[in-house]
Amino acid sequence: MQGQIRTLALAAAISLSISLKAQFKASAEEGKKLYEANNCGSCHALDRKVVGPALRGVTDRRSEEWLIKWIRNNEAFRKSGDADANALYKEYGGAAMNIYENLSPNQVKHILEYIKTAPKPAPKAPVVSTDGxxxxxxxxxxxxxxxxxxxxxxxxxxxxxxxxxxxxxxxxxxxxxxxxxxxxxxxxxxxxxxxxxxxxxxxxxxxxxxxxxxxxxxxxxxxxEVGVQKGYAPKQPIAFSHKLHAGEMKLDCKYCHIGVEESKSATIPSINICMNCHKGVQKASTAEGDGISPEIAKIYKALDYNPDAKNAAEAFGTDPKPIRWVRIHNLPDHAYFNHSQHVKVAGLACQTCHGPVEKMEVVQQWSSLQMGWCIDCHRNAGIDAANNNYYAALHEKAAKDLKNNKNKSQYFGPDGKVKITPAMNGGLECAKCHY
Ligand code: HEC
Ligand code: HEC
Ligand code: HEC
Ligand code: HEC
Ligand code: HEC
Ligand code: HEC
Incomplete structure (x- = not known):
């Protein structure tokens, strides 16, 4: 009899702990969704200082009650005179975190559960330049x-x-x-x-x-083979990582490559764009000590900027030395390629041509950039001719042909659906791509 009770009690305890575990798990999943939906990740990472502090371990540093108050309305919380809240705000130079009164205390608890249980990232693989x-x-x-x-x-x-x-x-x-x-x-x-x-x-x-x-x-x-530089990934003068900036920090490509929608060239960013953040971020959060990272120091040197200057007027010297980035993609002079045509008009993602840049520690040339590569896509890519004035004439002609059963087969892709390609709009004419 006693044995049975013990077994029952044990079973109850186990099922309780299983259901509790499941509940925590559900809570963490809910928290992850909330964390993402509220863009916490645009200022925070779990293991690294971004705009705000690294969040892993924050539930050990602070009480739950404190965190709920902070996250829901840090401004009111600071004004209430909480010493820790004010010290933190000062530590971050007055960079203010958003107010999240839309989140209920329970929802904040879900987020904290997510922060507590999120798996640690695997150790970083050593950075290997694929140079050559x-x-x-x-x-x-x-x-x-x-x-x-x-x-x-x-x-x-x-x-x-x-x-x-x-x-x-x-x-x-x-x-x-x-x-x-x-x-x-x-x-x-x-x-x-x-x-x-x-x-x-x-x-x-x-x-x-x-x-x-x-x-x-x-x-x-x-x-x-000649002139094909697929895989070319030269070492750059500053060890700038797309994996970190475009991948982990999720910066938009256009934040730096500002020309890509309006002009022929995507443009390499001016070093001033880097300073939007690197005036403040002087080293990786994982680096030891307080010194400025040697890679960031190169940014300062390029601008002749003195991070220890007493005031802004004295910070910039008179001897800037522009960074000479090594150009990776390079069509011969006789070929014409235009980014805005492909990114804005055709709506192609950068990755179609450049590969998963947001995962590259060092950028490499992903496509061959040969004529055959351009032509292949112009034969096969579908364009939205119906909703674009540029294609009005072509669209009208196609609609007419289809109605009159004329030259019909050329308008269908392999899947049997209607498909208009750049080739039909003269995308294979020599003069479109050659000066
Ligand atoms: C606009 C940038 C920004 C966003 C978005 C943001 N934070 Fe913050 N957060 C900060 C800054 C900056 C601090 C440091 C204190 C300060 O300067 O206000 C901070 C501090 C914190 C702290 C205290 C950390 C510690 O070490 O005590 C927590 C917890 C926190 N944020 C959680 C969140 C959560 C959760 C979200 C999303 C719901 C979020 N933050 C969104 C900028 C942001
Ligand atoms: C923080 C600024 C920044 C962001 C964000 C950024 N880039 Fe870059 N990009 C650079 C810099 C600086 C270089 C030149 C150094 C290098 O090649 O790493 C560069 C180089 C490149 C090159 C090679 C250019 C050449 O020489 O041929 C490509 C392609 C590229 N970026 C694509 C992208 C794409 C796609 C994204 C978005 C997923 C992106 N970049 C986001 C700053 C940025
Ligand atoms: C939106 C903000 C932002 C912009 C813009 C930005 N960075 Fe960064 N960068 C960071 C942050 C944050 C880190 C630190 C990440 C960490 O803690 O590991 C960093 C890290 C780096 C590092 C690594 C430092 C080290 O010691 O490991 C280099 C190099 C770097 N950035 C170069 C650049 C260059 C060059 C540009 C301009 C083309 C640029 N960054 C633009 C935010 C930015
Ligand atoms: C249809 C293919 C295609 C797409 C889509 C594309 N690129 Fe390019 N990209 C190229 C080619 C081809 C070159 C070489 C151009 C040259 O040498 O004149 C290039 C060169 C570059 C360069 C270096 C030279 C320059 O133009 O400044 C950067 C940076 C770049 N691309 C960034 C981007 C970004 C960011 C996006 C997305 C917003 C993007 N590209 C989308 C094909 C593409
Ligand atoms: C991934 C597919 C893809 C690749 C690769 C590609 N293109 Fe295109 N290209 C397009 C599409 C789609 C359009 C139609 C854009 C539009 O809607 O106007 C286009 C349009 C053009 C046009 C304008 C044609 C016109 O009708 O005015 C030129 C010029 C051009 N591409 C040149 C090139 C060159 C040069 C290359 C190779 C270096 C190249 N493209 C590679 C998809 C591609
Ligand atoms: C969609 C764009 C596009 C069209 C259309 C196009 N070309 Fe090209 N062509 C290129 C690009 C890009 C290169 C440079 C890359 C290379 O060398 O493969 C090139 C290279 C060449 C070269 C030099 C090859 C070499 O080894 O340097 C010749 C010759 C050439 N094209 C002739 C033509 C002729 C003739 C036509 C018309 C029947 C034509 N191209 C149509 C994009 C195009």
Whole structure:
């Protein structure tokens, strides 16, 4: 009897703890949603100081009651005279956090549960520059080819020797040893018929065959490989990370590449844009000590900025030295490419052409940028011809053709749906892309 009660009690306790766990989990999931919906992440990260403090461990630093008051209305909380709240505000130089009275105390608890239980990120993989990797792969193939040719020659020589020996043995047996046995070394390597040929004809013959193979190979190489810098990821003068800024901090690409919607060029940001944040952020939050990070110091040097100056007027010196970023993407001068046409008009995401830049520690060229690559997409991309004045004429013509059953098949994609491509609008005309 007692045993049974004990088992029952145990079962109850277990199921209670399971349901509690499930509840905490649901709470954390709810909290994650709220955290994201309220954009806490635009100023906070869990493990790193951004605009506000790193939030992991905050539930150990502060009481729940304190946190609820702070998060819902930090301004009122500070005015109420709370010493910790005012000290924190001062520590962050008066950068004010938003007010979130839309969040109920219970919802704030969900957020705190999320902060408490969010998994720690895996340790960062070491930063490896992919500088020159593509080139290395190519030369590896070349080394293998050279090695194979070497082995081939050695095998030929051995075979030739064996053959000469056999001939000599055969000749000795026949008793016909004499002039004929002294075959020259080269001739000894060749099949009998070739060996009997006129040497000049033989040389011409060989040169033509080898030359032909070489030409075919270099032709193919020239067409598909020359000038292709896919994978090119040079080391930049400042170790600027897109993975951190565009990925983890979720900065919009256009925040820095300001030309991308209006002009041909996306533009590399002026270093002043960096200063919007790096006047304040002088080192990575994970760095030890209080010194300025050497990478950030390069930003200051470029602007001749003195972070320790007493006032703003004295902070900027007179000897700025612009950063020379290494250009990665580079079409030849005779080709014309326009960003606004592709980003604004066609609505293409940067990643279609540049790959997952927000995951790249060091930017690399993702696409080949060859003519075939441009043409391929112009043949296959769908454009929204119906809602764009630029395509009015084309759209009218297509609508008419479809109605009259004329040239109908060209307007359908492989999935059987109507599809208008840039190619139909002259996107394959040489003059559109060549000056
Ligand atoms: C506009 C930027 C901004 C946003 C958005 C923001 N915070 Fe803050 N937060 C700050 C700053 C800055 C501080 C440091 C105190 C100060 O200067 O006001 C801070 C402080 C905090 C603290 C106290 C940390 C500590 O170490 O004591 C918590 C907790 C916090 N924020 C949670 C949140 C949550 C949760 C959200 C979303 C609902 C949020 N914050 C949204 C800027 C922001
Ligand atoms: C904080 C500013 C900033 C943000 C945000 C940013 N970039 Fe950049 N980007 C730079 C700087 C600085 C360079 C030059 C140094 C380098 O190549 O890393 C650059 C270089 C590039 C290049 C290579 C340019 C070349 O030389 O050919 C591409 C492509 C690029 N960014 C795409 C993106 C995309 C896509 C995003 C959004 C996902 C983005 N960037 C967000 C600052 C930024
Ligand atoms: C919106 C704010 C913001 C902008 C704009 C910005 N950064 Fe940063 N950057 C940060 C923050 C925050 C960190 C620190 C992240 C951390 O704590 O690890 C950082 C870190 C860095 C680091 C790493 C420092 C180190 O010691 O590891 C470098 C280098 C850097 N930024 C360069 C740049 C450059 C160059 C630009 C301009 C093209 C730029 N940043 C623009 C916010 C910004
Ligand atoms: C249709 C393909 C395509 C799309 C979409 C695209 N790019 Fe580009 N991008 C290119 C090509 C091609 C070049 C090389 C241009 C040249 O050398 O003239 C380039 C060059 C760049 C450069 C360096 C040279 C410059 O123009 O300043 C940056 C930075 C850049 N792109 C950023 C972006 C960003 C940010 C986006 C998204 C907002 C984007 N690109 C969208 C194809 C594309
Ligand atoms: C990922 C697909 C894609 C790639 C890659 C691409 N384009 Fe385009 N391109 C488009 C689309 C879609 C349009 C139609 C834009 C619009 O709606 O006007 C377009 C339009 C154009 C136009 C304007 C044509 C017109 O009708 O006026 C030019 C010029 C052009 N692209 C050049 C290039 C060049 C040069 C390259 C290669 C370096 C390239 N594009 C790569 C998708 C692409
Ligand atoms: C959609 C854009 C586009 C169109 C249309 C286009 N080209 Fe190109 N072309 C390029 C780009 C980009 C390059 C440079 C990249 C390369 O060398 O592959 C190029 C390179 C070339 C080259 C130089 C190749 C080399 O090795 O340097 C020749 C020649 C050329 N194009 C001829 C033409 C002719 C002829 C037409 C019309 C039938 C044409 N192109 C149409 C984009 C285009």
């Amino acid at each position: 990797e593509a080139v290395k792969a190519d030369s590896n193939a070349l080394y293998i080819l050279i090695a194979l040719i070497g082995i081939f020659i050695i095998v030929l020589i051995i075979l030739g020797k064996v053959r000469n020996t056999l001939r000599r043995l055969a000749a000795e047996q026949d008793g016909t040893a004499g002039d004929e046995v002294k075959v020259s070394f080269i001739k000894g390597l060749l099949p009998e018929k070739l060996a009997k040929m006129n040497p000049t004809v033989l040389i011409v013959f060989t040169v033509v065959i080898l030359g032909g193979i070489g030409f075919a190979w270099s032709y193919k190489f020239g067409i598909t």
